[in-house]
Each structure stands twice: as C-alpha cells, then as structure tokens.
Amino acid sequence: MARISYMEAARQALAEEMRRDPLVWAVGEDLGRGGVFGQYRGLVEEFGSARISDAPISEAAILGASVGAAMMGTRPVVEMRFSDFALCAVDELVNQAAKARFMFGGQTRVPMVVREPIGMWRSSAAQHSQSLESWYAHIPGLVVACPATPADNKGMLKSAIRCDDPVVYMEHKNLWPLEDEVPDGEHLVPFGVARTLREGRDVTIVSWSAQVHVCARAAETLAQHRIEAEVIDLRTLWPWDQETVLASVSRTGRLLIAHEAVQVGGFGAEIAAVTAEWLGAKVRRLGAPRAPIGYAPTVEDAVRVTEAATVAAVREMVGR
Amino acid sequence: MSETPRRNIDIARLRAHHLTMCRIRALEEAALRGLGDKVVLGAIHPSIGQEAVAAGVVGALRRDDILLSTHRGHGHTLAKGASSEAMLRELFGRVGGNCGGKGGSMHIADFEVGMLGANGVVGANIVIAAGAAHAIKLKGEDKVVCCIFGDGAINRGPFLEGLNWAAVFGLPVLFVCEDNGFAATTRTASMTAGGGPAVRARAIGLPAEEVDGNDVLAVEDTAQAMIAAIRAGGGPRFLHAKTYRLTGHTGVDTAPYRPADEVAARKREEPILRAADLLRGAGVAEAEIEADRIAAEAEMSAAYDAAIAAPFPGPEAAFLDVQDVGSPALGAF
Ligand SMILES: Cc1ncc(C[n+]2csc(CCOP(=O)(O)OP(=O)(O)O)c2C)c(N)n1
Numbered sequence: 001m002a003r004i005s006y007m008e009a010a011r012q013a014l015a016e017e018m019r020r021d022p023l024v025w026a027v028g029e030d031l032g033r034g035g036v037f038g039q040y041r042g043l044v045e046e047f048g049s050a051r052i053s054d055a056p057i058s059e060a061a062i063l064g065a066s067v068g069a070a071m072m073g074t075r076p077v078v079e080m081r082f083s084d085f086a087l088c089a090v091d092e093l094v095n096q097a098a099k100a101r102f103m104f105g106g107q108t109r110v111p112m113v114v115r116e117p118i119g120m121w122r123s124s125a126a127q128h129s130q131s132l133e134s135w136y137a138h139i140p141g142l143v144v145a146c147p148a149t150p151a152d153n154k155g156m157l158k159s160a161i162r163c164d165d166p167v168v169y170m171e172h173k174n175l176w177p178l179e180d181e182v183p184d185g186e187h188l189v190p191f192g193v194a195r196t197l198r199e200g201r202d203v204t205i206v207s208w209s210a211q212v213h214v215c216a217r218a219a220e221t222l223a224q225h226r227i228e229a230e231v232i233d234l235r236t237l238w239p240w241d242q243e244t245v246l247a248s249v250s251r252t253g254r255l256l257i258a259h260e261a262v263q264v265g266g267f268g269a270e271i272a273a274v275t276a277e278w279l280g281a282k283v284r285r286l287g288a289p290r291a292p293i294g295y296a297p298t299v300e301d302a303v304r305v306t307e308a309a310t311v312a313a314v315r316e317m318v319g320r
Numbered sequence: 321m322s323e324t325p326r327r328n329i330d331i332a333r334l335r336a337h338h339l340t341m342c343r344i345r346a347l348e349e350a351a352l353r354g355l356g357d358k359v360v361l362g363a364i365h366p367s368i369g370q371e372a373v374a375a376g377v378v379g380a381l382r383r384d385d386i387l388l389s390t391h392r393g394h395g396h397t398l399a400k401g402a403s404s405e406a407m408l409r410e411l412f413g414r415v416g417g418n419c420g421g422k423g424g425s426m427h428i429a430d431f432e433v434g435m436l437g438a439n440g441v442v443g444a445n446i447v448i449a450a451g452a453a454h455a456i457k458l459k460g461e462d463k464v465v466c467c468i469f470g471d472g473a474i475n476r477g478p479f480l481e482g483l484n485w486a487a488v489f490g491l492p493v494l495f496v497c498e499d500n501g502f503a504a505t506t507r508t509a510s511m512t513a514g515g516g517p518a519v520r521a522r523a524i525g526l527p528a529e530e531v532d533g534n535d536v537l538a539v540e541d542t543a544q545a546m547i548a549a550i551r552a553g554g555g556p557r558f559l560h561a562k563t564y565r566l567t568g569h570t571g572v573d574t575a576p577y578r579p580a581d582e583v584a585a586r587k588r589e590e591p592i593l594r595a596a597d598l599l600r601g602a603g604v605a606e607a608e609i610e611a612d613r614i615a616a617e618a619e620m621s622a623a624y625d626a627a628i629a630a631p632f633p634g635p636e637a638a639f640l641d642v643q644d645v646g647s648p649a650l651g652a653f
C-alpha cells in the first residue's frame with residue numbers, strides 16, 4: 001500500500017503491464033513528453049519511443065491503426081487526450097474496433113484500451129468537458145470503465161489492458177490529483193463488480209466516476225437528517241453490476257442514480273429502467289440538463305449535479 | 321521562401337501593421353496577466369511571436385470577408401476587427417464577452433466582423449471554411465473565406481477532405497497554415513512526412529506558396545496576391561507561413577522540451593522587432609515607433625480594467641441558445 005494520486009496509479013498500472021507483457025504499447029499525441037496531463041511521465045525513458053509512441057494529430061489514424069495493431073496481436077493503449085477529441089475517431093471505434101470480432105465470425109480480437117478523459121475541469125467549456133460514457137455503453141462489443149478512485153484507476157487499467165475486448169477507459173480530469181491508498185503490484189479490479197462504499201437502509205444511490213465523491217458527501221449530510229443512504233460506485237457501465245444494485249434496492253426500496261453526464265439518454269436511464277422492471281421500486285435520476293457546458297463559472301455550475309441537489313432529491317424520495 | 325523585393329517600403333502600411341502587431345502582443349500579455357491574476361479561467365494559447373501572420377493575412381482581407389481560426393486565435397480575431405475589451409471579457413467569462421462569456425478563449429467568434437469562430441478541435445475549421453466558401457459561391461457573392469490553422473492540423477483527415485472539397489468546387493477560400501514549429505509539446509516535423517503543407521496542397525491542385533511568416537510585408541503581399549486571384553474566381557489557394565511560437569503551448573506551459581538558446585535565437589527574429597527595424601531604417605522616429613507600443617498597452621490596460629469590472633453571466637445563460645426545439649432543462653433538476 002502506498003498513498004498515491006489517481007494519475008500516478010494509472011501510470012503505475014501501465015508501467016507494470018508494460019513490464020509484464022512486451023506486446024503492450026501506448027500511442028498518442030505528446031506521449032514522449034509525458035502526455036498532456038503528465039499521465040505518461042517517465043515512461044518513455046523506461047520503455048523507449050517505440051512503445052511509448054508519439055503520434056501526429058491524427059485521431060482517426062491513432063485509433064484505426066491501433067485496431068489493426070490489436071488484430072495483429074499487440075495490445076495498444078490508445079490515448080485520446082479528451083473524450084471530446086475521440087469523436088474524431090468514432091468510426092474507428094464504433095464501426096471497426098467494436099465489431100471486428102463479431103463480423104469476422106470470431107476470427108479476431110481487438111484487445112485495446114482507449115483512454116478518453118472526461119468531465120468538467122477548470123472552465124474548459126463546450127468542447128473539452130463532456131462526459132460521453134453512455135454513448136459507448138450503447139455499443140455492443142465495447143467495455144466501458146469509469147474509475148472513481150486511485151486504487152480503481154490502477155486495478156481497472158490493469159484489467160483493461162489484459163482484457164481481450166476493446167475497453168473505453170474514461171478517467172475524470174478533475175480526479176488526477178486525488179490521493180488515496182493503492183495496493184502495490186498485482187492489483188486487479190474485475191469488470192462488472194460494483195463497490196459499495198457506504199451501507200444504508202433507506203435509499204440506494206448509484207453513481208460512477210467523480211460523481212461518486214459528490215454522492216459520498218451527500219450521504220454524510222443525509223445522515224444528519226436521519227437518512228441512511230447506501231452508496232454504490234458502479235465502476236463499469238458495461239458490464240454493469242445489476243446484482244449488487246438490485247440486491248441493494250430490494251433492501252432500501254428506493255434508487256437514485258446520479259451522474260455528471262446529460263440526464264436525457266444517460267446511463268442512469270438504463271439502471272432506472274432495469275430496476276423498475278425487476279423490482280418496481282421508486283427510482284429517480286439526477287443528471288445534467290441537456291445543454292452544452294459553458295465557460296463562465298456561473299454557467300458551468302448551472303449544469304453541475306451538486307451535493308445539494310443530491311440531498312434534496314433523496315429527501316424528497318424518502319419524505320424527511 | 322519568397323524573397324519579396326523591397327525597393328520602396330510603404331511606410332504608412334508598415335506603421336499600420338506595426339500597430340496591429342503591438343495591439344496583438346499587448347492583448348496576449350494582458351491575457352497572460354489575467355491568467356496570473358486568476359481571472360482568465362480556462363486555457364489560453366498565446367500567439368506571441370506569430371503576430372505577423374495575423375496582421376499580414378487578415379490585413380489583406382476586406383471587412384466583409386470571412387475568417388476562421390484556431391485555439392490560438394486571439395491575434396487573428398483582433399486583426400479582423402473584434403473589440404479588445406469584448407475579447408478580454410470573454411477570456412474572463414463575463415457579460416459583454418464576444419460569446420457572452422460562454423465560450424472563452426478557444427471559442428471566440430465575432431460574426432459582426434466576419435469571424436466565424438476559433439475552434440477547440442484541431443483541424444475542424446478546415447471543412448467548415450470550405451462550406452462557408454461553398455455558400456458564398458452559391459449566393460454569387462465576391463467574398464473570400466480565410467481559414468487559418470496550425471502545422472499540426474495538416475495531419476488530420478479534414479485537411480485532405482477540406483482542401484479537396486474546395487478544389488473540386490472551385491471555392492473562394494485561402495487556406496493558411498500558420499507553422500510555428502510545434503504541435504503542443506511535439507516538434508511537428510517529427511510527426512509529419514513528406515515535403516510539408518505546401519507540397520500536400522499542390523498535390524491536391526491548389527496553388528501554394530511559402531512565406532517568411534515573421535515578415536509582415538511579405539505575408540501581406542503574398543496573401544494579397546492570392547486573395548485577388550481567389551476573388552477573381554481562380555479557386556482556392558494555399559499559404560504556408562513559417563513562424564515560431566515564442567511561448568509555451570498554453571499560458572502555463574514552460575516548454576521545458578526545447579532548448580533556451582533556440583528560443584533566444586528566435587526571439588531576435590520576432591516580427592515586431594523586425595517591423596520596427598524596417599521603420600527605423602525608413603527614417604521613422606524612435607518616438608513614433610514607441611508610440612505604437614504605448615498606445616497598444618494603454619488600450620489593453622483599459623480593456624482589462626473594464627473587463628474585470630464586468631459581471632459574470634447569470635446561471636440562466638446556461639439554458640439560452642441551446643436550441644429552438646425542446647427545453648434544455650426538461651427532465652433535469
Ligand atoms: C482533434 C484534436 N486533437 C487534439 C487536440 C489537442 N490539441 C490542442 S492544440 C494542439 C496542437 C496543435 O498544433 P498546431 O495545429 O500546430 O497549432 P498550434 O497549437 O501550434 O497553434 C493539440 C494536439 C485538439 N484540440 N483537437
């Protein structure tokens with residue numbers, strides 16, 4: 001165990017996997033100088049520029065070439081910088097990477113990790129702030145991972161690199177400096193297993209990525225109002241841990257799903273629908289209004305799902 | 321590079337460019353000050369050292385011509401006629417910014433002066449520019465579209481697609497590759513194959529020229545000739561302007577990935593110094609040259625003070641201008 005940051009945890013995970021498997025390599029713009037946020041710092045010195053590879057500003061080629069390289073047996077870790085720029089390579093991800101195995105009758109696999117940092121971060125405005133995880137959850141063939149803690153960013157990235165399916169790996173930019181205890185060495189977090197970070201009998205709150213921390217704070221506040229909230233970090237949207245969520249809601253009878261992404265068509269809708277179908281429980285969602293993200297802090301904050309909004313939604317559901 | 325003969329320097333023209341470049345420099349310095357003062361909220365990409373491209377190219381456009389720019393677009397936008405105070409308000413996220421404080425540095429647009437937007441996505445403006453020129457052709461107007469992008473952008477697919485589109489449809493657009501040697505921390509040459517932007521453009525059939533992008537008169541002369549040919553119905557043209565980014569990629573990047581002596585050498589060739597030298601050589605008094613700098617700094621200092629005094633937009637701005645059909649707040653908290 002060591003106390004390290006969310007960013008450092010991912011850096012460790014990648015370095016360990018690259019040491020373990022010579023077929024793992026990373027490619028993206030500016031990686032030779034540590035990457036745009038510093039997630040790759042020091043790696044080119046250890047692994048060389050063939051395995052920590054720079055790239056032209058060619059998102060379609062970065063992703064598309066990685067599909068080819070993955071089909072030929074290597075394991076690319078593809079750096080897209082911001083999930084917003086990954087949109088320049090949606091064909092390569094959605095039509096090619098996600099479908100190659102199925103279309104070709106199982107003759108190939110596309111073992112790649114597509115890192116797409118998400119989220120609001122320091123007035124980054126409409127083209128550098130989006131949370132697009134639900135788009136990829138909709139696409140058969142893709143795994144979608146949204147780590148919320150340093151330990152998970154290590155254990156989930158390692159699992160993603162070892163996974164034979166293409167994994168859309170969405171780190172939250174606001175979490176880079178977050179520090180916590182992270183297990184040393186072989187720490188693997190399996191996909192589709194949620195983490196219950198707080199138990200409670202009155203309501204289940206499900207979230208993922210940075211929003212988990214907002215929900216955890218909301219649960220503290222709710223406790224002062226004698227409301228015991230169970231908080232679940234879903235970790236992966238596909239596969240998502242229905243068992244844990246349904247078991248929790250069958251105890252609490254109420255479910256709130258909170259996410260930073262736009263509420264309309266967000267992944268909260270899927271969780272709410274499944275829970276309502278199976279349990280007929282009281283469900284509610286909290287997501288952003290269907291508006292682009294603005295630059296001015298007042299405008300940016302207007303679409304943020306806050307702790308206060310979470311507390312209010314739960315109190316309304318519980319009736320106290 | 322094209323060596324433009326300088327028999328008679330048009331002093332008034334050079335003076336005007338010198339003033340424009342000083343205004344751009346002072347605006348960028350005000351933006352950096354704002355970053356230090358924490359009133360600039362998001363990332364900024366300064367164009368310090370690249371002012372001659374903005375002054376020369378945009379100076380060759382008519383006011384009703386159309387301009388598209390990049391994340392490093394403060395200079396282009398100011399040269400096109402946007403108000404410095406509105407730009408600083410935008411950088412500070414305030415009411416009265418060009419985009420009402422909703423866009424910030426990377427999304428500044430000013431449609432009143434024909435500035436169709438900076439862009440946060442590298443290369444995205446190239447195809448949009450082709451479309452803007454397509455509309456001009458459809459409407460039978462004699463405007464020209466000018467699309468400025470960086471050296472890194474030529475490795476994205478839209479570069480090929482946009483140039484081909486403009487050539488196939490014979491559109492009135494001047495593509496300008498503002499080559500500052502870098503794409504963020506990467507030396508662009510290390511990730512670009514072949515003979516560079518102009519060679520690629522020629523391969524698609526666009527007449528292309530290279531110019532010393534720190535020589536404002538050479539930039540303007542070359543751009544002017546190309547724009548005249550485009551306006552006369554000659555189809556798209558391509559200008560490759562070579563310059564150097566004197567700052568880091570963003571306002572906070574100290575650029576440790578390049579040697580200090582390289583930067584120092586390039587500083588000696590920066591465009592404002594060169595224009596000032598030419599003015600001096602042509603007999604313009606030192607005080608007059610200095611007056612441009614002083615005027616520019618005074619303008620930006622006043623704009624800065626006005627901008628920090630402006631209020632932030634209210635939260636309701638988050639729900640304005642989303643779309644006509646359907647309420648953005650529907651179904652949300
Ligand atoms: C499609 C896309 N990929 C990556 C980025 C991140 N990015 C922003 S600026 C930049 C470098 C651009 O280099 P260049 O085109 O030469 O313009 P310069 O910054 O030098 O003006 C990069 C990679 C982006 N904004 N858009």
Ligand SMILES: [Mg+2]
Pocket residue numbers: 470471472498499500501502503504508
């Ligand atoms: Mg550049």
